[in-house]
Amino acid sequence: MDNIDCLSTVVSIDTSGSAAIAGAASVAQTRAIRSRWWVEVGVIVWLCWVYDAITNFAPLRLHAALSHAQDVLSLERMLHLDPELALNRWLAGHHTLGLVLADYYNNTHFIVTLGLLGWLWYRRADIYRSLRNSLVAINVLGFLVFWLYPVAPPRMLRGYRDVVASTHAFGGWHTGALASAANQLAAMPSLHMAWAAWCTLALWRISTRRWVRVVAVLYPCMTALAVLATGNHFLLDILAGLLTLAIAVLIMRIATAWREESSGQSGRARLRFLKAARPRTACHKLVTKSEIE
Numbered sequence: 380m381d382n383i384d385c386l387s388t389v390v391s392i393d394t395s396g397s398a399a400i401a402g403a404a405s406v407a408q409t410r411a412i413r414s415r416w417w418v419e420v421g422v423i424v425w426l427c428w429v430y431d432a433i434t435n436f437a438p439l440r441l442h443a444a445l446s447h448a449q450d451v452l453s454l455e456r457m458l459h460l461d462p463e464l465a466l467n468r469w470l471a472g473h474h475t476l477g478l479v480l481a482d483y484y485n486n487t488h489f490i491v492t493l494g495l496l497g498w499l500w501y502r503r504a505d506i507y508r509s510l511r512n513s514l515v516a517i518n519v520l521g522f523l524v525f526w527l528y529p530v531a532p533p534r535m536l537r538g539y540r541d542v543v544a545s546t547h548a549f550g551g552w553h554t555g556a557l558a559s560a561a562n563q564l565a566a567m568p569s570l571h572m573a574w575a576a577w578c579t580l581a582l583w584r585i586s587t588r589r590w591v592r593v594v595a596v597l598y599p600c601m602t603a604l605a606v607l608a609t610g611n612h613f614l615l616d617i618l619a620g621l622l623t624l625a626i627a628v629l630i631m632r633i634a635t636a637w638r639e640e641s642s643g644q645s646g647r648a649r650l651r652f653l654k655a656a657r658p659r660t661a662c663h664k665l666v667t668k669s670e671i672e
Contacts, residue, residue: 422515445531445535448530448532455614455615461614463533463539466604467608469608474546481609482549487602491575491578513580513627513631517574517627521573521623539610566613567615568620569606569616569620572599572602572617573627576620578599580628582594
C-alpha cells in the first residue's frame, strides 16, 4: 500500500482508435467557435470610419489625383496596356449592357463579399478568422494607398464616359446626394478587384466542386471587365488590387507563423517549469500488481 502513491505519476494514454478521433474532434470543435457578432460589426464600423476620414480630404486632393491618373495612363500607354478607352467607348454605345454592367459594378461588390463573409462566420468558423483578417488587411493597405497616392478614375479624364452615371444604375453614387459620401479618388488599387479575388480564394478553400471553382475564377474576370468598361479603373489598378491581396495574405501567414512559434516557445517554457517543479518521490522501483495486493 505504501507504493500506491507512486502510481499517481504514471498516466496511460491511448493514442489510437476512437479515443484519438474524439480528441481531434474536440480540438477542432474548440478552434471552430464563432467570434462574437458585435466584434465583427465593430470591425466593419471601424473600417467605415477610416474610409470616411479619408473621403473628407478628397476635395482638397482632386488636382493631385487627376495628375496621378494621367501618370498611370501614360505608363500604360508606354507599356501598351491601355484597353480602358476602347472598352469604355464600346460599352457606352450599348445602353442595356451598360446598365447591366453598371448595376453589377455598384452592387455585386458588396453583396457577394459581405454575403460570403457572413456565411463563413456562421458555417465555417474554422477558417473564418484567417480569411476575415486577410480581408481587413486588404482594406487597410488600400486605404493607406488612397491616402498617400490618390488616383482619379478614368471616367474623370477627357474622352471617357461615366457609364454608371449615364445609365442611372441602381445604387449609383457618382452623382446626386451619394456622390459627396463616396471617395471617388480611390482608383488605385482596385478594391473591387481585390475583394473579388478574395472571394475566389475563399470559395476555393471551402469547396472542391468543379462548378464552384469555375464560378470562383469567372467572378473576378467579370469584375475586371465591369470596372474597366464603366471607366472606373485602369488596368494597373486591377493589377495593384491583386498585388494588395497577395501582400495581405502574406502578412497574415507571417503573423500566424510568428504567433504559433511564440505559442510553442511559451508552451515549451511552461513544460520545462513543470518538470523542474515536479516533486521527487522516494519510489524508484517498478510496482507490480502482486506487490500492491
